[in-house]
Amino acid sequence: MAALYHYSSEAEIIRIGEGFFDRALPKAEWTHGAHWAAAFWLICKRPDIVPERDMPHLIRRYNVAVGGENTDTAGYHETITQASLIVARGFLAAQTDEPPLHALCNRLFASPFGRSDWLFDYWTKETLFSVKARKEWVPPDIKPLVL
Template identity: 75%
Template sequence: MAPLYHYGSEAEIIRIGEGFAASTLPKAEWTHGAHWAAAFWLILKRPDLTPEADMPGMIRRYNEAVGTPNTDSEGYHETITQASLIVARGFIAREGENASLHALCNSLFASRFGRSDWLFQHWSKGVLFSVKARKEWVAPDLNPLIV
């Protein structure tokens, strides 16, 4: 089965990352793939930021800019954000910091993490969709998060 997402150039990832950071990326383009692209871009191209600390506020601002409320049931989700950053850092460690952004994304998309349901291999729906997991890091209750 072919990956759902594929990026052909570094420029595509940079456009997504910069659009996300400026809260100008169209909401329709804030896809599962774009979330990963933004994570890789932040980690590798924004040394002035600490993604684990800065991305939560950036996502909240972006959500507000595109009309998505940050509530107990929608918008920003801490556990998903931090889990995604753990996975992104794992891919960078495996592929090397000199790998191109689009190659990193495409490698991830070809893996199990390219599926939007990858989280359910690690968290039960009840735990992942809890208000607690939305507001703070909650460790996996099914399987450890290993990249």
Template identity: 55%
Template sequence: MTTTNILGDADIARIAHGLIDRSLPKSDWTHAAHFAAALWLVRAGREAEMPGLIRAYNTATGVANTDSSGYHETITQASLAVARAALAAAGDVPLGDVLAALMATRYGRSDWPFACWSRARLFTPAARAAWVEPDLARFDPAVR
């Protein structure tokens, strides 16, 4: 499959560093940017930082981290699993190529979690606070 890079490696690094230092414009924190940051952090061996980085970024951009908004642990951990799988499948290629390939799969759609989790389960305070197992289908992070 041929994919077109939506973001280059420099763009991905800018997004990751903008998340880390909370300087990324809120309008740039898109679905693709979430995966770009996840890929960068996983490759850099810093994936464990992502939950705290998102919470701090949300606060810095005026998004409250509550039981009904802001940070979401289940989605974050599922997204990190997808990023790990994408990197493992891709090998040592530029992150822009990995992101382009990932975004060309089902994970390129922002509604991808609903294939495994019902809205009723995913948008609970419990799912925002901690990993919650899917209730519709087994979650498979493989990128195909």
């Protein structure tokens, strides 16, 4: 599978991570790839942050800063966020070497999780797009989320 996203330097990942954290990353750059880059940056470079605990607040404040909203139908989504962090941590733990962050992102992009629709391997659209799943963790209803 050809990767849709590709990063060529550690500096790109740092810029995305810091830009997200500082709410300075342009909204147009908050892509599927940037979500993964920010997650890896937070997990690997910010030991003062617990992504599973802190990401909801960070995403909500970023959304507002770039003109978005956090409602029952838009903005922050708890199930997607927590699922992505489960995958990110599992993916990082499975690595047998310690490549730079951009190489880790590119590896993930080449995997099934690099597809923007990867969640539908685990959740039905009805479940994933429910208000409940947006507001709280809802377990997969197709198959378990295991790496």
